Amino acid sequence: MIIKQVCILGGSGFVGQVLSNRLARDGVRMIIPTRRREPRRDNLILLPDTDLVEADIQDTGQLTRLFEGCDAVINLVGILNEKGRRGEGFRYAHVTLAEKIIDACQAAGVGRLLQMSALNADADNGSSYYLKTKGEAEDLLHSTGTLKVTSFRPSVIFGPGDSFFNRFAGLLKIAPFFFPLACPKARFAPVYVGDVAEVMARTLGDPGSVGRRFELCGPREYTLQELVQYTAHCLGIRRCIVPLNDLLSRMQAAVFDFVPGKPFSTDNYLSTKMPSVCNSCDWSEFAIQPTAVESLVPGYLAGHNWRSRYDDYRRHLE
Ligand SMILES: NC(=O)c1ccc[n+]([C@@H]2O[C@H](COP(=O)([O-])OP(=O)(O)OC[C@H]3O[C@@H](n4cnc5c(N)ncnc54)[C@H](OP(=O)(O)O)[C@@H]3O)[C@@H](O)[C@H]2O)c1
Numbered sequence: 001m002i003i004k005q006v007c008i009l010g011g012s013g014f015v016g017q018v019l020s021n022r023l024a025r026d027g028v029r030m031i032i033p034t035r036r037r038e039p040r041r042d043n044l045i046l047l048p049d050t051d052l053v054e055a056d057i058q059d060t061g062q063l064t065r066l067f068e069g070c071d072a073v074i075n076l077v078g079i080l081n082e083k084g085r086r087g088e089g090f091r092y093a094h095v096t097l098a099e100k101i102i103d104a105c106q107a108a109g110v111g112r113l114l115q116m117s118a119l120n121a122d123a124d125n126g127s128s129y130y131l132k133t134k135g136e137a138e139d140l141l142h143s144t145g146t147l148k149v150t151s152f153r154p155s156v157i158f159g160p161g162d163s164f165f166n167r168f169a170g171l172l173k174i175a176p177f178f179f180p181l182a183c184p185k186a187r188f189a190p191v192y193v194g195d196v197a198e199v200m201a202r203t204l205g206d207p208g209s210v211g212r213r214f215e216l217c218g219p220r221e222y223t224l225q226e227l228v229q230y231t232a233h234c235l236g237i238r239r240c241i242v243p244l245n246d247l248l249s250r251m252q253a254a255v256f257d258f259v260p261g262k263p264f265s266t267d268n269y270l271s272t273k274m275p276s277v278c279n280s281c282d283w284s285e286f287a288i289q290p291t292a293v294e295s296l297v298p299g300y301l302a303g304h305n306w307r308s309r310y311d312d313y314r315r316h317l318e
Contacts, residue, residue: 001112001148001205003071005029009057009101010076012040014161015116019074019197024048026201033057033066058092060100060107067108072204074114075101075141080130081262087129090267091136098137102144114200115141115151119215120274128270142211150209152200154216155276158293159193160300168231169301171263172239179232182252182264184225184243186272189217189281192291199286217278219290224272230293234301 011020011032020030024047033055034040044052055062057077067073077097082089098115105113120126121134141149156164172179196216203209222230225243232239244252253269256262283290 001071001207003028003112003205005031005070006072006074006204007031007033007066007070007110008074008076009033009097010078010116011074012044012052013076014159014163015157015193015196016076017043017161018159018193019076019200020044020047020050022194022197022201023204024050028204031066031070033062058097058100060103063100063104064107067104067110070108070110072112072114073101073105073110074116074200074204076116078116078118078134080268081265082129082267085257085266087133090129090133094133094137095140098140102141102147105147111146111148112204113141113147113149114204115149117151117153117213119153119155119217119276119278120271121153127273128267130267130271131274138213142213148207148210150203150211151213152196152216153213154191154196155189155218155278156191157193157196158190158218158297160296162193164190165227165231165234165297165301167263168228169235172228172232172235172237175239178240178242179228180242180244180248180252181225181228182244182249183269183272184223184228184241186224187221187275187277188224188227189219189221189277190227190293191216191218192296195283195288195290198288202286215278215281217281217290219292221277222293227293230297231301234298 006028008016008030010016012034029049032052034052037052037054044050055066057063079093115138117138118134120131121138122131123135123139126132126135138151158165228241250269253264253266256264257266
């Protein structure tokens with residue numbers, strides 16, 4: 001498959017920015033729709049052969065026009081929280097969008113699709129609305145018979161600008177002495193965003209990857225408590241991390257459901273019920289050595305500690 005032009009839905013986000021940089025190196029021309037162009041401009045405007053366009057991707061007509069002339073579509077759109085609490089927001093962002101992608105691909109004559117899903121995504125048995133709707137979207141796209149689809153099912157993704165380590169770093173810094181941690185025993189195998197982008201770039205034109213669903217995990221598994229303790233260690237701060245039991249975790253999630261921006265939610269709590277670790281993840285298939293948390297996270301979390309901020313301040317004065 002020769003892929004010269006792609007439309008990347010959700011290409012302005014954390015994974016999308018790394019992936020678009022990687023595809024630019026292959027000389028792929030990219031169209032990246034966004035709901036609001038201005039705040040996304042700085043990170044993407046300098047990429048060669050890339051159009052960052054404001055569009056409503058839930059409008060099938062607009063989606064079709066974006067796809068015209070493309071050899072492939074990459075769907076990275078995903079939400080971790082919805083406005084309501086009954087799954088409609090997740091369904092709209094994941095499943096309804098998948099339905100429209102199928103229609104628009106058909107109308108624009110696009111035959112190749114990469115779908116970003118999530119580990120444990122399962123239409124029937126997913127433990128949360130997030131996982132159920134991600135699974136439903138994945139199944140729907142794989143069942144068209146007309147699209148050549150490859151899906152990716154990562155554990156939590158880390159890298160500079162991530163919303164996992166950076167979020168816990170922010171929370172740890174404002175916690176006074178102790179830090180109440182919900183779901184401390186939840187398990188994750190964090191995978192580096194650069195490795196995820198590399199796999200996606202390599203599979204894009206590979207006919208052997210059609211119909212496959214790749215689980216993506218980093219080299220080690222951790223409990224959430226270990227990851228939060230490690231974050232505090234990288235920041236060089238002492239916090240007493242207080243693991244909450246299941247009932248208190250659920251109660252914390254129920255309270256945070258009503259906090260603006262939902263730093264944690266009942267749906268997030270339910271997602272952690274399934275260990276986010278891989279059954280089958282074979283990096284040798286891609287000739288990639290997966291990157292370890294320990295080799296990267298201390299570097300970018302260093303920007304959070306007081307010493308580096310002091311150094312920045314001094315540089316600013318010089
Ligand atoms: N990050 C992780 O740890 C992780 C782990 C497993 C799976 N995933 C999946 O990987 C994908 C990318 O994750 P990410 O961390 O890069 O997410 P992200 O930074 O939040 O980016 C997602 C992008 O999708 C667009 N988007 C979000 N909601 C939308 C909506 N309702 N309608 C239209 N566009 C919308 C946004 O674009 P605009 O705001 O510019 O419109 C945003 O740039 C998602 O599908 C996510 O579920 C992520």
